[in-house]
Amino acid sequence: MNFYNVFLSIFTLFAIGITGYVTRKINLIGKEMADNIPKFITHVTMPALIISSMQLPFSWDRLGDVGGILLIAIPAYGLQFLVAGIIPWILGVRKSWDKGVYQFMMIFSNAAFMGFPVLISIFGQESIFYAALFNLPFNALVFTVGVYLMEKGKSKFKLKSLLSPALVGTVIGFMLFIFSVEIPEIALKPLSMVGDLTTPLSMIFIGSSLATVNFKNIFSNRNLYIVSLFRLVIMPVVLLFALKNHVSNELLLGIPVIITAMPVAALCAILAKTYENNVDLASEGTFMTTFFSLFTIPLVVWIFTLVV
């Protein structure tokens, strides 16, 4: 893997993020459009990206890799749960209401909005096939464990909320793969063209969401620096060194490491709001980790290229 190319790809994402920031600041992207982009991505472009990326010819080797990535997901999520277990002690928030929010930040990274674009730019489109599978537990966990961490009172759990469009897209894509069903070109081309919107639009959204933030407030919360350090650097690096002797396939090693190196999931703030937890803390954490990730992702990728 050539580090210059990796740097170039990440810089490209960064530059598009800046474009999003500027266009939102000068109101070329209005509030309504900025608010609507996430829904558009999660419900339209992301499923399209997943399905079109999973259009790979069936082979037993690849099926073996599918097993591999699902197996790797166990230690990867395990590590994040472990850190989530100890973070209240480290931060001294064991008795605080905010405990759940901090724990949520440790378990759930922004795989889809940032992880997928970074993976595509480093490993190419094919990586989404495995990344989508690696991400399957995310959907199951975020609406069970994630909601549990966020809620203070009782709430009704709905099975339907597990069925995110990304999950449905992954299942459909995997079925097509298993049964070797090729989508005809006439349908695949629009699908992949819409799917390709995911990367630039995600970065524009992330940039534009930073435009309305009061940076002063965010950078005064000391705990969030520790959260960022664990979320963005320690966890991915520990995972990298834990896995590197057991996983020889560069792609299968890279996916869990890079997804773990992503900032706090955007859902953090959304769920905190839904379950009346500390929304400010949740969005500050999302913003701070997103901001730092612009520097730490190249760092983690650099360490990755040194090790592999």
Added chain:
Amino acid sequence: MKLGFYNVFISITTLFAIGAIGYHIRKKGLLSEGAAGNFPRFITDITLPCLIISSMQLTYTQDRIQEMGALMVIAVVAFLVQLIFSLLIPFILGLGEDGDKGVYQFMIMFQNAGFIGYPVLVTIFGTEAVFYGAIYNIPFRILIMTLGVSMMEKEKRVFSIKDMFTPGIVATLAGLALFFTQYKLPVLIDDPISMIGSLTTPLAMIYIGASMTEVKFGRMVANKRIYMISFIRLLAIPMVILLAINGFVENEMIRGVPVVIHAMPVATLCTIFAKEYNNNVDLASSGVFMTTLLSMVTIPLIVTALLMV
């Protein structure tokens, strides 16, 4: 480059399939009204200029200069054809001294070169066609801001040179400057620009699809004159231009770019100008919608004609 019928068919269907997605998600509310309304500005001010600049990063060759010259000659012919049709249209429709005369003339004279034109050019001919399309659009912009305004306005207004410089035109001029100096943008700048530029086609089609949800079909279908306008705008004009230049132009792209551009539906500026100059806004917007809708059938027809001659 040889255009294959199958590839062209796939390209055009792709565009309309994305338009259909736009229509569907707007209907379902996945795309809100405010967000959809923000797309045109975002496209014309950000993504389209990026697409133009990155597509104009081409190597300077003598052939290319000759092609640009040929294109300019074709432009003169093509705009003359449209001018003749637009002068004739009051007689064809039997308008007399009707107050709407200017709106009808505008519809014939000005097509939607930027919004639908570029996506169709990119998907059929590749990004290189954007280079020629952008150059082609410079005289178009001059005409629309002078002749177009005078067709629409009922009272007089001073033409301001500032109106000329849309982000698209500025990007074209910048792209031309880079082309003639053969300055290659560093990858660090070119990569993000071309990625943002690549948003243009899908977003434009999604917007067009979404905007179709607002059509009031009843009123639009009732106006019989719109059908004649559509026929002339979408079929007669591009066919006349194609037949006029066919014997003289060998290069498939140089022949194709003007024909495709002149086969586009009525420019959305038609509605905007009609609003600005207190002209018949309803008529203007039904013209835009009707021709956009029908163009989904006529563009493939014109492209087929292009492949056959």
